[in-house]
Structures are given as C-alpha cells and as structure tokens.
Amino acid sequence: MSELAGKRFLCFVGEDYEDLELWYPKLRLIEAGAEFDVAAQDAGKKYSGKHGYPCVADLSISEVTSPGYDGLICAGGWMPDKLRRDPDVLRLTREFADSGKLVAAICHGGWIPISAGVYRGVKVTGSPGIRDDLVNAGALFEDRSVVVDRHFVSSRRPDDLPDFCREIIRVCKG
Numbered sequence: 001m002s003e004l005a006g007k008r009f010l011c012f013v014g015e016d017y018e019d020l021e022l023w024y025p026k027l028r029l030i031e032a033g034a035e036f037d038v039a040a041q042d043a044g045k046k047y048s049g050k051h052g053y054p055c056v057a058d059l060s061i062s063e064v065t066s067p068g069y070d071g072l073i074c075a076g077g078w079m080p081d082k083l084r085r086d087p088d089v090l091r092l093t094r095e096f097a098d099s100g101k102l103v104a105a106i107c108h109g110g111w112i113p114i115s116a117g118v119y120r121g122v123k124v125t126g127s128p129g130i131r132d133d134l135v136n137a138g139a140l141f142e143d144r145s146v147v148v149d150r151h152f153v154s155s156r157r158p159d160d161l162p163d164f165c166r167e168i169i170r171v172c173k174g
Contacts, residue, residue, distance in 0.1 A: 002033020007172055009102075010064065011073040012089060012112070013040045013057055018077035019049030020158040021106045025073050028165040034172075039064050041086065050077050061088045066095035070172055076107025076127065076157075084115035094118060097151075104153040104168050106160065110134055113152075123149040125156050 009029055011022060026036050040047060040057030047055050061083075066072075072093060074080060083089045093116035096103050105113055110126035111133065113119050120138030125147040134141050146155045146163040153171055155164035 003169055003173055004029060004032040004034035007033070007070040008035040008037070008068060009071045009073055010066075010069045010092070011036065011038050011075060012061065012079070012083055013038050013047050013055045013075070014079040014083050015047055016078035017047065017049050017055065017075050018079075018107060018109075018158065019051045019053040020161060021075035021077065021109065022049070022055060022073075023053065024158075024161045025075070025104075025106075025165055025168065029168070032169055034070075037064075037069075041083075047079075061086060061092070064088075064092060066092055066099065066101065069096070069101065071102030071104060071168065072096040073168075074103070074105035074109030074112045076105075076109040078108070080108050080111040084111050090116045100151050102151050102153065102168065102172055104164070106155040106164055107157050110139075110154060114139075119152075122152050123147050124152065124154040126154055127156060 037058045039059040039061045043060040097118035107127040114137040123140045145160040153167045
C-alpha cells in the first residue's frame with residue numbers, strides 16, 4: 001500500500017511561482033499515493049513559474065474549503081508575496097493551521113503563513129531573504145534544511161526539497 005493512500009493535498013499557484021518548489025512536492029506526493037490539487041485565483045488558467053515551467057490551476061482559491069484535505073503546500077518564488085494579499089488564501093491557511101493539518105512552506109512560501117498569522121511561537125525556517133519577516137511574525141527561526149514543529153514543516157530553498165518532502169510524508173502518514 002502506498003504511504004499516503006487516501007491523503008489529499010492542496011497547493012497554491014500564481015505567476016512567478018518557484019517551479020521546483022511546486023512540482024517536486026506534487027510529483028513526490030502523487031508518487032506516494034496522495035491526491036494533489038493546485039488552486040489559483042483563476043481555475044483553468046496556465047501560470048508560468050520563475051523558470052518558465054507552466055502549471056494549470058485545477059481549482060479557484062475562492063471555491064476551496066479545507067475539509068477533505070490533509071495538508072497545504074506553500075511553494076515559494078515571488079508568487080506568495082501576491083497571494084498573501086488574497087483573503088481566501090489567508091482563510092484557507094488559517095483553517096489548515098487551526099485544525100492541526102499540515103501547513104508546509106518552502107523558501108518565500110513562508111510569506112503566506114506569516115500573513116495568515118499562524119507562525120507565532122512556531123519553529124520554522126525559510127529563505128534567508130524572509131528571515132526578518134519570520135522573526136517579526138513571532139516565529140522561532142532556525143537555519144536548517146527542514147524544520148518540523150507539530151504540523152508545520154518548512155524548508156529554505158530548492159536544494160532542501162528531498163528533506164522537505166520526506167518530512168511532509170512522515171508528518172502525514174498517520
């Protein structure tokens with residue numbers, strides 16, 4: 001039986017997402033037996049990553065609710081700086097965090113949980129470029145490839161993706 005059979009994950013996408021930080025977790029979690037949906041402001045729209053790789057959104061963020069999902073993935077790039085202004089992105093992030101479901105952020109993806117107000121007192125890591133933002137949001141910053149604090153998983157950059165995905169799977173196997 002697959003490690004994550006019956007599990008379902010949600011990931012946000014928008015222009016200038018970090019290509020590897022969306023696609024590596026998507027493919028790794030599907031490989032582990034999970035379902036994986038990508039949500040954006042416009043369902044069916046093709047978004048371009050920072051390196052030009054396209055991603056078509058399965059769902060509209062405004063229509064998504066957290067029940068039925070086991071985890072949220074917040075990829076980096078410049079996309080999170082735009083999406084963290086969307087009230088539905090913040091609502092969903094808070095729903096996942098408040099219900100004890102996985103909230104996983106890598107690189108600049110941490111901007112989304114910061115703006116959702118869910119990182120106060122949580123041990124995290126992220127891109128060195130948002131370290132001050134994490135600390136100012138009340139997070140406890142650690143400079144490591146992956147940090148796990150309860151149902152929060154975070155990593156710094158694309159090179160950390162193997163550790164990031166390994167810990168996502170470990171946290172969600174139960």
